[in-house]
Amino acid sequence: MKIGAHLVATLLHHEQEKGSPLTEAEVIAIRDQAPCVMSPRDAFEKARESRGYDDIDPEDCWNGWQVVRKGLL
Numbered sequence: 347m348k349i350g351a352h353l354v355a356t357l358l359h360h361e362q363e364k365g366s367p368l369t370e371a372e373v374i375a376i377r378d379q380a381p382c383v384m385s386p387r388d389a390f391e392k393a394r395e396s397r398g399y400d401d402i403d404p405e406d407c408w409n410g411w412q413v414v415r416k417g418l419l
Contacts, residue, residue, distance in 0.1 A: 353402050370408045377407045
């Protein structure tokens, strides 16, 4: 089993809605309220391939978001 929370898409949506960079506290709060889905590895891999990017680690979401957002915005 693999955890996938689609945090990148969720954080990007919230940042675009806010109109400015999210703070670390906001990123953590969004992560804490985001749905989390357990899925078999093959379903996880198919979802990752269809998105075209890897999701970020929920345990290190602030640092992961800082890296990913530079390429998205």
